[in-house]
Amino acid sequence: MIHHNLTTIVDRPHWDAPPAWKLPEWVEPIIVASILVTSMIVTRRRDFKIFGGQSGGFRKSILDDPDAADSADDLLRYDRENEDDAQEPLAASKHLPKRRYCCGFLIYTPNSSRFANHIHSRILQKFPFLMEMFYWIITYAFYRLTIITSQAIFSKTGIWDVAQEHALEVLEFEQYGPLSFLFPITEVQVQQWFMHGHQTFLTVLNWSYALIHIPGTVGFIAWYYYLAPSHPTFATARRTITLINHLAFITFTFYPCMPPRLLPEKYGFIDSARHDDARSVWMSGKYVNSLAAMPSMHFGYAFCIGVTLIYHSGIFRRTLEKGEVRKPLIWKLVYVAIGLAYPTLILSAIVATANHYWLDALMAVLVTGVAFLCNRVYLIFLPLEDLLLWVLRIEKPIPSTGERFRQRGGRL
Template sequence: MGESTVTPLEGRDQAVPQSVAAGDRERRFARFRSPRRPRLWFEILLIAVSYWTYSLIRNAVPEQRSEALRNADWIWRVEHHLGLAFEHSVNHTVNSVTWLIVGMNYYYATLHFIITLTVLVWLYRSHPGRYAATRLVLFATTAVALVGYYFYPLAPPRLMTGGHFVDTVMVHRTWGSMASGDLKHMSNQYAAMPSMHIGWSLWCGLTIFALARLPWVRILGLLYPVVTLTVIVATANHFWLDAVGGIICLTFGFTVAALWYGAVPYSLPRRVPPRGRGGALLPTKA
């Protein structure tokens, strides 16, 4: 009779726990990355702390006025070289229509926050499965913008030496703006690159366009960043190249979210998938 081969129990007992442990680690990591139902108290606290931290860091960056003015002159020269230095004309043209420029001043001072928070609330209520991933885009975009503020101080056009731009908030005494006037010392005036007015408004616009059902609402979503670009230029708070910086930051934000969740946030299920035994995700409809 031939000899039978016997697998030592000792080796088999060692292999099984190792594979089980590896599987447990993978499942825990997968659960950590998978969409979860957002908790209201946590989201309110997270947004409040995050914005406070963002403002603290942004305003703690040294203003570096001389370097910021030199960078502004360089940006202005580049735009002239490209034949796209239109900010001065837009600023003076819109400033000649008082009701329009005052409206834009209030738009610049308020909608930046109101629309962004409104979209976050809408996501929380109507798209909980996509909320965390889409919120991550916004947070990553804002975080990388802080790097730009630190390493590239930039004066807005209205503060350029000899730029002859109109500081529309000062001229028309718009209440509540931190761009200039009595509140200007509460905000770093030389953190113009990148423009988070564009980064945030484009995030809002793309989110509305991708997820809203009514066609006219989706169109408004696309128009919002376009109008915002007009406003930041007309009020002389940004160069159009600052908007390009905001778009680059937003691209970074989408990349981070896509890598973390393994998909574009808008393609994730609308509702949070239910969990079976052991926390495994069950299939759900989008």
């Protein structure tokens, strides 16, 4: 229940900046598809042939090392928490069941290595980044279901009215709650600053909000798959972003929240995106959730990417990962600068364009922290993945994360 007057009288100046040129709807999907296909090609396993006899490119067995102290019994076991599934050839040749732990229980799952020479398995082995593309298709499909589920839950009360009430609760909390000192400048004041004399910058932010989110995140995933020092490090970032998605999706479903720009005019917000026609193809359509302000996935992604870039710079780390090369100071500073600038840009965009509240960004930081700490929860799905691969008669490819980059010297 709202107890304070949140209406605001603002000066609505004439919009001097001309509307930005609208991209055709097919451009954004082409950009995303181009990023994914390019990464798939760049990170392909060059010494592996799809057609023909057995090719190279597999990791050598430690049995090939005469000095190896490991026993053959150890080679026949799977790492219960290894999502790479980089089996030793001896284990693969025996097709032994995989040992997985799920919810504290030991589970034996089928070994799909017997299907390694199937054509679809060999395609995946040649282009292992296809697995990452598959993961993101599943995540996107899950997002599409949130609006359907949310509408069903609030069908009697009306999801639009519920979302508006939640939005006003957010404003009330920011301005009059016990943490109001964290929000000394209101979202309306930020947008008004841009509206009075800085409208061109606002147009830039409108398009930044609309166009950077999906291509930027997909581009980061592709870039880090190519550059990460190891697949476990890459997988940590990927699982964290995925968990950010799912935690946000759950919130969207049960706590729909209207973005500021959709509130009635009496609350002072201007739908600047409508003037610039700055709407991404990913922001419109039947299954897109327009009442998903809390938390801000835009800032959650950006914050996670920024932290990863700063970690990757190595500037705050005394030790490096195995195979990682110490970066020159100039590259450390570049990574840190981008790691700080990117979240700052997105934070400015989400508030100035009235697409999110300050609290949305703060909650996104908290969600990102929880996602990082709990990202390994996804390993409980490895048994399910094993079963799916078995049903499809596919052998999971060995990731090629960082291989091409290390072959080129690995000094960036």
